[in-house]
Amino acid sequence: MVRFSxxxxxxxxxxxxxxxxxxxxxxxxxxxxxxxxxxxxxxxCFDGEVTPPATEPLLTHDYDLAEGRCTLRYYEECYLLxxxxxxxxxxxxxxCPTAEGAESEPLYTYHTNFPTSAPEWRYLLDHLMxxxxxxATLNARTLLIHSSTIVHTERGAMFLGESGTxxxxxxxxxxKHIEDCRLLNDDGPIIxxxxxxxxxxxxxxxxxxxxxxxxxxxxxxxxxxxxxPYNRITRQSTITAFGALLPSCLPTLQKRERDLDEICTTLxxxxxxxxxYLLECLPDEAAAHTSHDAIFQ
Amino acid sequence: xxxxxxxxxxxxxGENVIVxxxxxNVNTTSIISxxxxxxxxxxxxxxxxxxxxxxxAIIMGDYGQSEEVASRDAAAWVEKLREAKLIEE
Numbered sequence: 185m186v187r188f189s190x191x192x193x194x195x196x197x198x199x200x201x202x203x204x205x206x207x208x209x210x211x212x213x214x215x216x217x218x219x220x221x222x223x224x225x226x227x228x229c230f231d232g233e234v235t236p237p238a239t240e241p242l243l244t245h246d247y248d249l250a251e252g253r254c255t256l257r258y259y260e261e262c263y264l265l266x267x268x269x270x271x272x273x274x275x276x277x278x279x280c281p282t283a284e285g286a287e288s289e290p291l292y293t294y295h296t297n298f299p300t301s302a303p304e305w306r307y308l309l310d311h312l313m314x315x316x317x318x319x320a321t322l323n324a325r326t327l328l329i330h331s332s333t334i335v336h337t338e339r340g341a342m343f344l345g346e347s348g349t350x351x352x353x354x355x356x357x358x359x360k361h362i363e364d365c366r367l368l369n370d371d372g373p374i375i376x377x378x379x380x381x382x383x384x385x386x387x388x389x390x391x392x393x394x395x396x397x398x399x400x401x402x403x404x405x406x407x408x409x410x411x412x413p414y415n416r417i418t419r420q421s422t423i424t425a426f427g428a429l430l431p432s433c434l435p436t437l438q439k440r441e442r443d444l445d446e447i448c449t450t451l452x453x454x455x456x457x458x459x460x461y462l463l464e465c466l467p468d469e470a471a472a473h474t475s476h477d478a479i480f481q
Numbered sequence: 482x483x484x485x486x487x488x489x490x491x492x493x494x495g496e497n498v499i500v501x502x503x504x505x506n507v508n509t510t511s512i513i514s515x516x517x518x519x520x521x522x523x524x525x526x527x528x529x530x531x532x533x534x535x536x537x538a539i540i541m542g543d544y545g546q547s548e549e550v551a552s553r554d555a556a557a558w559v560e561k562l563r564e565a566k567l568i569e570e
Contacts, residue, residue, distance in 0.1 A: 422493065422494045422495065422496045423493075423496055423498065423512060423514045426493050426494070426496075426498065426512060427512045430500070430510065430512070431510065438500075438510070441487075441489070444500065445491070448491045448493060448500070451493065452492065452493045452494050455493065455494035456494040456495070
C-alpha cells in the first residue's frame with residue numbers, strides 16, 4: 185500500500201507492486217505521505233478485478249485523448265471508465281461504486297485492471313487518476329481547474345483558456361519579467377473553497393511540464409486568456425466569469441446533474457470570493473505587467 | 482410545448498443561471514442568465530404542457546400588465562427559451 189496527500193486529501197493505492205509503480209513516475213513520489221491515521225478519501229485497488237454492472241448504462245460518453253481514447257459509462261450507482269492506449273493493444277478499466285461512509289467523510293473505492301506493460305502507461309495512469317480523484321473530491325469543495333498557475337508574493341494567480349491560448353507562454357513571461365515568481369503547476373492545479381480563503385494547490389498533474397509541487401497558496405485571482413493584437417484586462421461579471429470557469433473544469437463531470445450540482449456549488453463559492461478577469465493579450469512582456477498590475481496592485 | 486426536464490435553475494453567486502450542456506462536448510455549453518420574472522415563469526411552467534396563453538395569464542395576473550403588453554412579453558420570453566433550445570414542442 186502507498187498513500188498520497190493531494191490538496192490535503194488522503195489517497196491510497198492498494199495492490200502488489202503499487203509502491204514500485206509510483207516510484208517509477210516523476211510525479212507521484214512528491215505527494216507521498218507517512219500519515220497513516222488520517223481517513224482516506226479515495227482508495228484505488230490495482231487488483232485486476234473489474235466487474236461491470238449487468239444493467240445498461242444511463243449514458244455513454246466517448247472521447248479522444250492525445251495518446252488514446254476513452255469511453256465513460258454512467259450507471260445509476262457507479263461509473264465505468266475504459267481507456268485504450270494509442271495502438272489499442274491495452275485497455276484499463278476503472279470502476280467506481282457509490283461512496284461508503286458518512287456524507288461528510290465518504291470513502292470512494294475504485295478497482296482497476298491497469299496494464300503497467302502498456303507503453304503509454306504513465307499517461308493512462310494520470311488520466312485515470314485525474315478522473316478518480318476529481319470524482320472522489322467533488323463534494324469536498326475541491327476542483328481541478330485546467331490552468332497554468334503562478335505564485336507571486338506567496339499568493340496564486342491561475343491562467344485559464346482553451347488549449348493553445350498561451351497559458352504556459354503567459355506564465356513564462358511572468359517568470360522572466362516579474363520578480364518573486366514561481367510556477368506552482370502548469371496544467372492541473374486544484375482549488376479548495378472549504379478554507380477560510382480559497383486556496384490553490386499543486387498536483388501530480390502538470391501536462392508536459394515537470395512541475396509537481398506539493399504546496400498551496402491563497403488564491404488571489406483567476407484570469408481567462410484570449411489572444412488579441414493588444415493587451416487589455418477587464419474584471420468579469422458573475423455570469424461571464426462562470427462561463428469562463430466552467431469549460432476549464434473536467435467535462436466528464438458535467439454530464440450528470442448531481443456532479444454538475446457539486447461543481448456549481450464550488451464555483452459559486454469561488455466566484456463570491458475571488459476576482460475573475462479576462463485578459464486579451466499578446467505574447468509579450470507588457471502582457472505580464474498588465475495582468476500583474478491588475479491582480480496585485 | 483414543455484420546458485425540457487433536464488434543465489434546472491442554479492444559483493451561482495447570487496445569480497440565477499441555466500447551464501445548457503452541448504450535445505457532444507463542453508465547448509458548446511451555454512449559460513443563460515434569468516431575472517426574477519423569468520425564474521417565476523420557469524417555476525410556474527416547469528413539468529407541464531403549456532401554451533403562450535398560459536404565460537400571458539401569469540404575467541397579467543402577477544404583474545398587472547395589460548393583455549397587449551403581456552402578450553408581447555410572453556411571446557418574447559418563449560422565443561428566448563426556444564432560441565436557447567430549452568423547450569420541446
